[in-house]
Amino acid sequence: MMRTPKLIVAATALALSGCSSMGDGTGFGSDYYSMVRVRSVQVGDGAIAVTPPRPWNRTRRLFLFEDIRQVEDWTLNGPLLDGMTFVTGLRSGRYLIRQRRTEDRQVPKFRADMSAPEITAMLETLYRVRGGSIDFRTLSLQPRPFLGHNGFQFDFEHLDTDELWRKGRAVGAVIDGKLYMILFDAARSHYYANAIGDFEAIVASARRRG
Numbered sequence: 001m002m003r004t005p006k007l008i009v010a011a012t013a014l015a016l017s018g019c020s021s022m023g024d025g026t027g028f029g030s031d032y033y034s035m036v037r038v039r040s041v042q043v044g045d046g047a048i049a050v051t052p053p054r055p056w057n058r059t060r061r062l063f064l065f066e067d068i069r070q071v072e073d074w075t076l077n078g079p080l081l082d083g084m085t086f087v088t089g090l091r092s093g094r095y096l097i098r099q100r101r102t103e104d105r106q107v108p109k110f111r112a113d114m115s116a117p118e119i120t121a122m123l124e125t126l127y128r129v130r131g132g133s134i135d136f137r138t139l140s141l142q143p144r145p146f147l148g149h150n151g152f153q154f155d156f157e158h159l160d161t162d163e164l165w166r167k168g169r170a171v172g173a174v175i176d177g178k179l180y181m182i183l184f185d186a187a188r189s190h191y192y193a194n195a196i197g198d199f200e201a202i203v204a205s206a207r208r209r210g
Contacts (some may be wrong), residue, residue, distance in 0.1 A: 034057070034058045035057060038051070044087065046088070048147075049207050051205040056198070057076065058074055059073045071090075072086045074086075080164075082185070084182065085185075086181075090110050092111050093111070096126060097126065108125060112178070114179075131158070139156055141155075147207070149175050154169065154171075156170075168184060
């Protein structure tokens with residue numbers, strides 16, 4: 001759910017998730033969202049299946065993510081308040097977002113040999129360059145298994161140009177040279193605590209397909 005001034009990254013620029021995502025919901029009708037029910041569901045390009053503990057809303061891909069099949073965004077209360085982003089096997093040399101080569105500030109491309117600190121630095125750059133974050137703070141970075149592989153957990157918070165503090169958590173791993181990750185991002189007051197349990201349940205339920 002990355003946001004630009006009053007817009008999520010996807011609507012700018014990610015939102016996701018944003019961390020998650022992309023679009024602030026303003027001006028979008030019911031065709032922008034589709035309900036995700038409490039059952040196993042494929043996300044992204046179908047390489048991962050997860051089971052949410054309660055219904056969420058899938059956001060229609062717009063702008064940046066319209067041609068990035070490995071990225072999908074969900075929200076409970078609207079992307080400006082909370083969101084979850086799924087990255088399902090992003091290949092080495094690819095970007096998480098669309099960007100013009102002529103732009104001065106660039107979000108780095110993912111590389112298969114990236115370490116966890118390098119991946120989190122890429123995410124911070126995404127928030128700062130495309131999400132409009134004016135203050136970004138790393139709270140913790142620690143090892144954590146994901147999808148049966150050695151991975152990482154990244155906790156962070158950021159202040160955006162709408163003067164709202166948001167808090168996030170990303171859990172991911174590089175598997176067979178591809179990035180798999182689930183990222184949760186929400187307003188720090190109330191909304192983060194309201195849905196972090198859902199995020200943990202979804203991460204625990206995640207399974208690779210094929």
